[in-house]
Amino acid sequence: MKHQALTEEIIKVFYRVYNALGYGFLEKVYENAMMIELKKEGLFAVQQSPIDVIYSEQIVGQYFADIIVDEKVILEIKAKKHFGSEDEAQLLNYLxxxxxxxxxxxxxxxxxxxSRKVFDNSKK
Structure with a gap:
């Protein structure tokens, strides 16, 4: 699996934050807590990194990845009852x-x- 060791570290951080904070906060609280723990682990992480969406060689939109870790893994953070296919589609589109x-x-x-997603395309 691509970036398996890195994703395993991120998942450990996720459970550490979840066990400490539990359920019920806004996504931003969890995002900030993840940043603290990722940095404690010595991982390079950037919050709200802008990413352009290109169509026909033109920028048609921009989104902000919640967190990008070691310039390799995009983290999309949710704080809701369950995530669904639309959340997974969002992450795949980001990739x-x-x-x-x-x-x-x-x-x-x-x-x-x-959920772990992998996507290969011509930008890689």
Whole structure:
């Protein structure tokens, strides 16, 4: 698996934050807590990194990745009851729009949830 060791570290951080904060905060709280823990682990992480969406060689939109870790893995953070196919589609579209190949969708819901996505395209 691509970036397996890195994603395993991120998942450990996710559970550490989940166990400490539990369910019920806004996504931004979990994002900030993840940043603290990722840095404690010595991982390079950037919050709200802008990413352009290109269509027909023109910028048609921009989104902000919640966190990008070691310039390799996009983290999409949710804080809802359950994530669904629309959340997974969002992460896949983020991967399609970048040179990143791996994304983790993590949910700080009533029960912790995570999904790992990999996407290869011509930008890689």
């Amino acid at each position: 399609k729009s970048t040179d990143k190949e791996v994304g983790l969708l993590i949910n700080f819901g009533p029960k912790p949830e995570l």
